[in-house]
Amino acid sequence: MICVKSFSQDLVADNMLLFQRNYGGWPKHYKEEKVDYKKEYTALEKATIQDESNRNDATIDNDATSKEIRYLIKIYHQTKNKKYLSAAENGIKYLLKMQYKNGGFPQFYPDLSSYRHEITYNDWAMVNALNVLNDVALKRNGFDAVDSSFIKPSKNAVAKGVDCILKTQVKVNGKLTVWCQQHDEKTLKPAAARKFELISLSGAESVGIVKFLMNYSQQSPEVIKAIEAAIEWFKKSKIVGYKYEEVVDSSLPKGRDRVILPETGNVLWARFYDIQTNEPFFCGRDGIKRKNLSEIEHERRVGYAWYGSWAKDLLLRDYPKWKEGKSKVKSQKQENEVRIVVDINGKGNFKTIQDAINSLSDSSTTIRTIFIKNGIYKEKIFLEKNNVILEGEDEDKTVLSQAIARDEWRCSNADDWGVATLNLKGSDITLKNLTIENSYGFNHEKEITIGCESDTVKHEKKIRKDGHQMALRSFNTTRLKVVHCKLRAFGGDTVSPWNVEAGMFYFKDCVMEGGVDFYCPRGWAFAENCTFIAHTGPASIWHDGSKNEDSKTVFKNCTFKGFEGFKLGRYHRDAQFYLIECSFAKEMADTNIYRVKTNNIIQWGDRIYYYNCHRDGGDYKWFENNLDKATGSPVAANIDAAWVFGDRWILK
Numbered sequence: 246m247i248c249v250k251s252f253s254q255d256l257v258a259d260n261m262l263l264f265q266r267n268y269g270g271w272p273k274h275y276k277e278e279k280v281d282y283k284k285e286y287t288a289l290e291k292a293t294i295q296d297e298s299n300r301n302d303a304t305i306d307n308d309a310t311s312k313e314i315r316y317l318i319k320i321y322h323q324t325k326n327k328k329y330l331s332a333a334e335n336g337i338k339y340l341l342k343m344q345y346k347n348g349g350f351p352q353f354y355p356d357l358s359s360y361r362h363e364i365t366y367n368d369w370a371m372v373n374a375l376n377v378l379n380d381v382a383l384k385r386n387g388f389d390a391v392d393s394s395f396i397k398p399s400k401n402a403v404a405k406g407v408d409c410i411l412k413t414q415v416k417v418n419g420k421l422t423v424w425c426q427q428h429d430e431k432t433l434k435p436a437a438a439r440k441f442e443l444i445s446l447s448g449a450e451s452v453g454i455v456k457f458l459m460n461y462s463q464q465s466p467e468v469i470k471a472i473e474a475a476i477e478w479f480k481k482s483k484i485v486g487y488k489y490e491e492v493v494d495s496s497l498p499k500g501r502d503r504v505i506l507p508e509t510g511n512v513l514w515a516r517f518y519d520i521q522t523n524e525p526f527f528c529g530r531d532g533i534k535r536k537n538l539s540e541i542e543h544e545r546r547v548g549y550a551w552y553g554s555w556a557k558d559l560l561l562r563d564y565p566k567w568k569e570g571k572s573k574v575k576s577q578k579q580e581n582e583v584r585i586v587v588d589i590n591g592k593g594n595f596k597t598i599q600d601a602i603n604s605l606s607d608s609s610t611t612i613r614t615i616f617i618k619n620g621i622y623k624e625k626i627f628l629e630k631n632n633v634i635l636e637g638e639d640e641d642k643t644v645l646s647q648a649i650a651r652d653e654w655r656c657s658n659a660d661d662w663g664v665a666t667l668n669l670k671g672s673d674i675t676l677k678n679l680t681i682e683n684s685y686g687f688n689h690e691k692e693i694t695i696g697c698e699s700d701t702v703k704h705e706k707k708i709r710k711d712g713h714q715m716a717l718r719s720f721n722t723t724r725l726k727v728v729h730c731k732l733r734a735f736g737g738d739t740v741s742p743w744n745v746e747a748g749m750f751y752f753k754d755c756v757m758e759g760g761v762d763f764y765c766p767r768g769w770a771f772a773e774n775c776t777f778i779a780h781t782g783p784a785s786i787w788h789d790g791s792k793n794e795d796s797k798t799v800f801k802n803c804t805f806k807g808f809e810g811f812k813l814g815r816y817h818r819d820a821q822f823y824l825i826e827c828s829f830a831k832e833m834a835d836t837n838i839y840r841v842k843t844n845n846i847i848q849w850g851d852r853i854y855y856y857n858c859h860r861d862g863g864d865y866k867w868f869e870n871n872l873d874k875a876t877g878s879p880v881a882a883n884i885d886a887a888w889v890f891g892d893r894w895i896l897k
Contacts, residue, residue: 269337304352369453398892404895486510489504498543590618669725680732735760749769750770856881
């Protein structure tokens with residue numbers, strides 16, 4: 246006897262399978278009406294719906310797709326019918342596929358016509374999608390049933406989404422506020438949608454965004470800042486003493502109207518606020534902005550939610566609960582956190598940085614912070630441990646300093662371990678608020694000749710003041726983050742993060758200076774808001790990406806300065822340069838990043854790309870915009886750390 250295992254069925258879930266499009270998402274309408282999943286469709290209707298499975302009308306608008314995924318997961322747990330789980334997983338694939346590289350979500354996909362291509366917060370579309378993916382990543386709310394292969398891409402997608410949210414928060418006169426209903430997917434600026442949905446600050450959708458950020462597990466300083474700024478805006482923008490309701494009016498179509506009336510103690514927020522004045526406004530299908538609801542046509546007055554108590558619970562319940570939870574987490578973190586203080590004057594746990602490093606265990610799954618008080622630490626630092634933060638008290642006053650000429654070092658040492666002021670072999674390292682200098686070239690007036698064991702002919706070596714002098718040198722290090730630091734030398738190779746196979750290096754708000762190739766990453770590197778100062782040498786920047794065609798070094802909003810006639814850069818191995826919205830001093834030579842004559846085989850050709858770069862005193866033709874020539878023709882607004890490092894490193 247053969248036993249056939251049967252599964253329970255569910256009408257709503259079966260109809261969801263019927264309406265699911267081939268690429269995983271769901272439409273919100275059928276025959277211009279909201280899809281009715283409770284209806285028992287005839288055989289003919291089912292056949293017609295199935296014939297439309299290739300339509301490109303899938304969307305995340307009006308809860309579409311996220312609603313179906315959640316319901317199917319719920320019913321799967323009740324029925325154990327795997328076709329429901331499979332359909333939900335295809336819906337998750339759809340969400341992952343539709344997300345832009347910058348983390349935003351369009352309203353529809355693959356139909357990106359009209360305003361459907363814009364990043365859409367309207368009706369909580371993007372937030373709904375991120376909440377689904379967040380549940381997948383955290384295996385909660387029933388999503389533990391989803392295949393584990395979805396966890397990592399969902400986690401990465403949520404992180405990119407949060408980054409997009411932070412970047413789209415509207416800033417007015419230098420102060421963060423809230424969000425527009427939709428934003429341009431390239432520039433991330435506020436955008437208009439339908440005629441009556443103008444560029445604005447949203448009093449409705451912004452609530453959902455803030456609640457999502459409050460529930461996001463990675464409460465970084467940037468996330469906290471965004472939440473606090475939005476809360477301040479909601480407090481400032483509330484309308485006290487009025488209610489918004491429908492009233493009977495037999496003189497109007499359908500015998501009703503929507504009005505705002507006095508009501509003591511009641512609190513409302515408008516749907517749209519003018520970005521500059523922060524005053525509520527209203528708009529009919531003529532697209533004209535008006536100050537009073539009564540000024541727009543009746544059809545729009547009653548057909549759209551112009552006011553709501555959207556932020557009431559946020560301010561009274563959610564925000565205080567979040568603040569309380571954050572305080573508890575902070576207190577617990579302080580109890581568990583490894584934090585060591587180094588003070589050269591003896592008022593910390595250690596007087597030297599190296600002693601503090603040596604006190605740490607070789608490995609750890611949690612970050613260990615070494616806080617360095619102001620002073621000049623004349624140490625050569627060796628850091629071979631993972632998950633370590635070296636944080637100075639003041640960028641200018643916390644100084645790590647050594648005088649080491651690489652040529653001299655190599656006369657008596659077989660390799661570079663120890664050639665720099667800061668020598669790294671660990672990974673997941675962060676450097677903050679430090680000056681790291683190799684002072685050799687600053688201290689020597691001229692070249693010297695020394696005895697040199699490694700020179701088998703003359704047994705001597707000339708050491709130049711502008712020779713290689715490394716402030717930072719890494720070996721197998723990856724995921725190195727350097728923020729608010731000054732890295733100084735007079736000679737070359739000042740900043741040498743070298744790991745061509747797997748190195749990922751991020752620099753932000755740093756000053757780097759030196760001689761030839763003084764910034765020379767190998768692998769993947771991203772520098773933003775940094776200043777590069779050339780003292781001497783035939784080139785400032787250099788890159789080695791010879792082990793992977795995707796390897797690249799990116800400079801965004803960076804400034805390049807130097808001596809009269811300094812050259813921007815060069816390479817002699819496969820390299821890939823992107824310079825986005827950079828500024829060049831007038832002293833820069835009229836010379837593009839150039840290939841040095843070499844015996845190395847260059848596999849992928851010259852790959853040097855510019856966008857919106859300018860030189861004080863006039864632009865040179867060679868740095869005209871040419872991003873369209875790069876692989877994939879990337880859009881400048883999408884070029885960020887996530888674009889460089891991908892899923893391998895989500896910066897926090």
